[in-house]
Amino acid sequence: MNTGLAGGLYVVATPIGNLGDITARALEVLRGVELIAAEDTRHSAVLLRHFGIETPLAAYHDHSAQRDLQRVERVLAGGAAVALISDAGTPMISDPGYRLTRFAHEAGYPVIPVPGASAVVAALSVSGLPTDRFSFEGFLPAKAAGRRSRLEALAERVETTVFYEAPHRLQEALSDMVDLLGADRPALLARELTKSFETVRKATLGDLLDLVMADANQSRGEIVLVVAGAEPRDRSLDTDTQRLLDLLAEEMPPRKAAALAAQYTGLKKNALYQYLLERRGE
Numbered sequence: 001m002n003t004g005l006a007g008g009l010y011v012v013a014t015p016i017g018n019l020g021d022i023t024a025r026a027l028e029v030l031r032g033v034e035l036i037a038a039e040d041t042r043h044s045a046v047l048l049r050h051f052g053i054e055t056p057l058a059a060y061h062d063h064s065a066q067r068d069l070q071r072v073e074r075v076l077a078g079g080a081a082v083a084l085i086s087d088a089g090t091p092m093i094s095d096p097g098y099r100l101t102r103f104a105h106e107a108g109y110p111v112i113p114v115p116g117a118s119a120v121v122a123a124l125s126v127s128g129l130p131t132d133r134f135s136f137e138g139f140l141p142a143k144a145a146g147r148r149s150r151l152e153a154l155a156e157r158v159e160t161t162v163f164y165e166a167p168h169r170l171q172e173a174l175s176d177m178v179d180l181l182g183a184d185r186p187a188l189l190a191r192e193l194t195k196s197f198e199t200v201r202k203a204t205l206g207d208l209l210d211l212v213m214a215d216a217n218q219s220r221g222e223i224v225l226v227v228a229g230a231e232p233r234d235r236s237l238d239t240d241t242q243r244l245l246d247l248l249a250e251e252m253p254p255r256k257a258a259a260l261a262a263q264y265t266g267l268k269k270n271a272l273y274q275y276l277l278e279r280r281g282e
Contacts, residue, residue: 005032007079009104013090013116017194019050021117027051029114034080037072037100039087060100072100076109090118094138094164120162123190123224126200133159140173147173151180156270158229165223174209177227181205186228192221237275241265249276
């Protein structure tokens with residue numbers, strides 16, 4: 001099949017909701033490749049039918065069998081083009097497509113980005129929060145203990161942080177954020193971006209929790225949370241605290257030493273732990 005499209009793996013962004021957000025280049029590539037590898041072929045078939053694209057589809061997801069990869073490999077080995085798409089948005093952002101791109105890189109096939117919609121970037125762009133530095137955490141752990149532990153580790157970060165959250169865990173996640181990051185921390189709740197019931201709410205974490213508790217509709221659909229970073233603090237430690245940490249670290253792992261020192265001094269465990277990591281050059 002000669003489509004005029006150079007061979008290789010094309011990583012193609014698709015709409016996150018509004019089909020009008022697909023790019024002209026994405027349509028050209030999806031029509032021109034020999035095969036489209038999709039996270040969910042049934043879901044992607046709806047998108048392709050809407051735009052009259054008849055390119056064959058192949059499944060590629062977290063539980064794909066070796067034969068799925070082999071089918072893609074045969075196309076690439078023949079010098080043709082394959083497109084990789086996710087259910088929505090940009091592949092590799094919180095989905096398993098990296099395995100296919102890693103394979104293509106290791107096998108020496110070109111890997112070509114075809115950029116477009118991304119819920120992370122869309123939410124950041126309307127957040128009114130600093131974006132010169134940000135981190136993407138994906139989904140927090142489903143269980144409360146893991147979620148709280150992760151949030152505790154993030155509490156002192158000064159950059160804006162973006163999370164995905166499942167609707168049925170949104171209230172619990174916001175409650176834990178209020179406890180561990182502070183009720184007054186600025187944040188944005190972006191729900192069902194680009195879809196009919198899109199809502200974008202900028203408020204404090206405490207106010208967003210109140211909103212979600214009062215309105216069940218805010219816990220429906222696909223959800224992105226953008227949370228402001230912590231206010232920078234003076235991280236210097238007095239000499240007595242440094243000496244205490246150094247002595248403890250001689251007898252136990254840094255994380256345990258920081259926890260014990262935090263109990264004794266009343267200082268933040270994360271700041272003490274960071275000091276020990278810096279002392280070790282990590």
